[in-house]
Amino acid sequence: METTQQTESKIIELKPFADEMVVNMGPQHPSTHGVLRLELKLDGEVVREAIPHIGYLHRCFEKHSENLSYPQIIPFTDRMDYIAAMNQNWGFCLAVEKLLEMDESKNFEVPERAEYLRVLICELNRIASHLLSFGTYGMDLGAFTPFLYAFRDRERLLLLFEKICGARLTYNYIRIGGVSEIIPMESGSIAEQNFLDEVEAFLDYFEPLIDEYNELLTKNSIFVQRTMGVAVMSAEMALSYGATGPNLRGSGIDWDLRRDEPYSIYDRFDFDVPVAVDVPELGAVVGDCWCRYKIRMDEMKESVRIVRQILAEGLPDGPVMADLKAVRPPKGEIYFRSEAPRGELGFYIVSDGTPKPVRLKGRSPCFSALSALQELSRGLMVADIIAIIGSIDIVMGEVDR
Amino acid sequence: MKPEEIYEVLTKQFGEAVLGFDTELAGDPNIRIAPSAIADVCQYLAETDTLAFDSLMCLSGLDLSARDEELAVVYHLYAMQHRHSVVLKTAVPKTDSHLPSVSHIWKTADWHEREAYDLYGIFFEGHTDLRRILLPDDWDGYPLRKDYKEPEFYRGMRVPY
Numbered sequence: 432m433e434t435t436q437q438t439e440s441k442i443i444e445l446k447p448f449a450d451e452m453v454v455n456m457g458p459q460h461p462s463t464h465g466v467l468r469l470e471l472k473l474d475g476e477v478v479r480e481a482i483p484h485i486g487y488l489h490r491c492f493e494k495h496s497e498n499l500s501y502p503q504i505i506p507f508t509d510r511m512d513y514i515a516a517m518n519q520n521w522g523f524c525l526a527v528e529k530l531l532e533m534d535e536s537k538n539f540e541v542p543e544r545a546e547y548l549r550v551l552i553c554e555l556n557r558i559a560s561h562l563l564s565f566g567t568y569g570m571d572l573g574a575f576t577p578f579l580y581a582f583r584d585r586e587r588l589l590l591l592f593e594k595i596c597g598a599r600l601t602y603n604y605i606r607i608g609g610v611s612e613i614i615p616m617e618s619g620s621i622a623e624q625n626f627l628d629e630v631e632a633f634l635d636y637f638e639p640l641i642d643e644y645n646e647l648l649t650k651n652s653i654f655v656q657r658t659m660g661v662a663v664m665s666a667e668m669a670l671s672y673g674a675t676g677p678n679l680r681g682s683g684i685d686w687d688l689r690r691d692e693p694y695s696i697y698d699r700f701d702f703d704v705p706v707a708v709d710v711p712e713l714g715a716v717v718g719d720c721w722c723r724y725k726i727r728m729d730e731m732k733e734s735v736r737i738v739r740q741i742l743a744e745g746l747p748d749g750p751v752m753a754d755l756k757a758v759r760p761p762k763g764e765i766y767f768r769s770e771a772p773r774g775e776l777g778f779y780i781v782s783d784g785t786p787k788p789v790r791l792k793g794r795s796p797c798f799s800a801l802s803a804l805q806e807l808s809r810g811l812m813v814a815d816i817i818a819i820i821g822s823i824d825i826v827m828g829e830v831d832r
Numbered sequence: 833m834k835p836e837e838i839y840e841v842l843t844k845q846f847g848e849a850v851l852g853f854d855t856e857l858a859g860d861p862n863i864r865i866a867p868s869a870i871a872d873v874c875q876y877l878a879e880t881d882t883l884a885f886d887s888l889m890c891l892s893g894l895d896l897s898a899r900d901e902e903l904a905v906v907y908h909l910y911a912m913q914h915r916h917s918v919v920l921k922t923a924v925p926k927t928d929s930h931l932p933s934v935s936h937i938w939k940t941a942d943w944h945e946r947e948a949y950d951l952y953g954i955f956f957e958g959h960t961d962l963r964r965i966l967l968p969d970d971w972d973g974y975p976l977r978k979d980y981k982e983p984e985f986y987r988g989m990r991v992p993y
Binding site: 485486489491493494529530533534668670671672673684686691760761762763764765766768775777779781782790792794798799801802803806831832 | 857858859860862886887888889890892894895906908912915919938939940942943944951964965966967968975976
C-alpha cells in the first residue's frame, strides 16, 4: 500500500496562461490511430504545443524477449506493427539470420523458394498496410467512402494470407531460416497454382483501382485543402528525427533500403522508388502531409510491379526451410534494418551464444516519426493535428512495443 | 569509410577518450568511447564533412551484468551521403550512470534517450526533458536491468494477479 501513498503525495503544478486551454486528445480517440494521448495546449484553436504521451500499449516486448528462445520471439514481433506483421516477422528473422551466417562452422542459407515467398507475401502485406493507411486517413479527414473501399480490398489480401498461413492478422509465417510449412504448398502442386492464380487475380483487380482511389481521394479538393502545405517536414528535419520510409521520401530524400542496401533478393527486381516533388497545381510542397500520403499510394503500384515479376518468373522448386537443427547464434551482436511499410525497422540483437538473446531492441520507425509531431504541430490548428498523425501513419503497437 | 578507418580518425582526434575497437565477436565491430567524451565524439562525427553521420539509426541501452556491474549505451550511426555506418559503445557504472546527451545533435535521440532512461536508468545530462516514456511516471525501478525485481504491488494492486 506504500505505493498508493507515494502517488497521492505527488504535487502536480499547473501554470496555465490566462487564455491557454489544456485539452487531452486520446488515449481513446479514433483519430489517434490507437492509444496515443496528446496533451494539447491551445490558444483558441491554435496549437501552442502538442505533447505526445505514449506507453499505453507497452507490453514489455524487449523484456519478454530476453526470456524466450529466438523462434519464440517471432509471434511477439507480429504484435508490434500488427498492420504489417509479415514485414515485422521478416525484419526480425533477417537480423537473426545475419547473425547465424556469421558462424562459419554452420553452412546456413535460406532456400531460394522461401526468399521468393517472403518477398511475395511481404509486398502484398505492404499493399494491405498502405490500403489501411489510405482508408483511415480519408476517414480521419471526413471522407468515409475510401475507408470502405480500402477495407474491401484489404479483405481479399487477408484471405490470401489466411490461405498461406492460417491467420488473418498475426501470421507467424516467416520463420528463422525460411517460411512456415504449416499449410503445405509443394512446388508444382495444385495448391501452389491456385494460390498464385488468386494472387494474380487480385493484382488484375486491384491495379486499376489505385488510379480510381487517386481520383476519389488524392485529388479530391476537400482532401487536398486539408493536407497540402500542412506540417512541412524539411529533409534535414526528417533525417534528424529519424523519420524513415514514406515519411523520409515524402520529404524528398531518395532512399529505400530495398534498393540502396538490398537484402534478400530485392536486387533481382525492377522497381522505382517514389520520391515527393512539388505539385504546384494542387499546391502541395515537398514534405507536407499530402506528399507523405501520396508516396504510399505510389508505393502500392511498385509493390504490384514486384509481385507481378515474381508471378512471371514462378516460384523456384525446393524446400522452404533451411536445414536448421537449433537456432543458436554465435557470440556477438548485430543491428539489421529492413524496409517495413512504415519505414526502417531495425533489430539490435546481442547474443552470448545461448539460445536466448541477452538483449533485443526493436527500433520502431513509428517511434522516431512520432517524436517529430511536437515540432511539426506547433502553431497549427487542432484539426491539422489529425492530418499530421494520419500522414505519418503510426501504429501504436510498434511505438510502445 | 570502413569502421577501422573511422576508429583511426577518432583516435587521432580524441586520443585517450577512444578506448578500443572490438572486432573479435561476430557481427558489427564497435568502437568503445569514454562516457564523458561521447557527446563530443558524436558532434565531431556529425559535423566533419568526410564523416557526415547525419542519421542516428538506433540508440539502445544495454546491461553488461554478465561481465561487470556496468550499463552501456550503443549508438548505431549512418551517413546518408557517404553510405557508411559505425557503432559506438560507451559503458557507465550502474551506481553512477550519467553521461552526456546527444539529443542536441540528432533530435531522434530525444525519445531514444528517454527510453534508455526509462528502462535502464541511464541519466543523460543535458537532455531537456528526461522523463519516463513507456512506463507510468510513478513506476519504481528500471525493468530492463538484469537485477530488476518486479514489485509486489502497483498502486495497491497485487502485480502477479
